[in-house]
Amino acid sequence: MSNTTKINLETFANGALAEKTNIELQKVMDNIYDPNTDATKVRKVTITLTLKADDNREVIATNVDTKCQLAPAKGVATTMLLGTDSSGKVVGRELASGSPGQAYFGDDGQIRNDEGILLENEVPVVEDNVVKKVKFQ
DSSP, X not given: OTTOOOOOTTTGGGGHHHHXXXXXXXXXXXXXXXXXXXXXXXXXXXXXXXXXXXXXSOOEEEEEEEEEEOOOBXXXXXOEEEEEOTXXXXXXXXXXXXXXXXXXXXXXXXXXXXXXXXXXXXXXXXXXXXXXXXXXX
């Protein structure tokens, strides 16, 4: 049938369809290449052509739109401590050491508390539910 509608996707809308599609494809390629995303997750590029004819059915206003659906960044696990400050306000802090209340040597060789804060040669010690600081010589 010779009356079949055919459009050239490369030149449609002055090349906008191809250009917009290539932009979204590049976003997908960047997302796949990102080591912080799951390589096997499905990504999508959606091309939407919206067509609205006039009352005489002679002219069609056409809109070209593209979008992509990317894989989200992988989650990162950590452990937090929950407690209250001296005023009774609930506070949360990230646990940097292996367990609550445990000091450790940081990557720089300095002694740090369980939150990763430099102790400056002092380590808290709990005796009879009272925190005391012990200074290293």
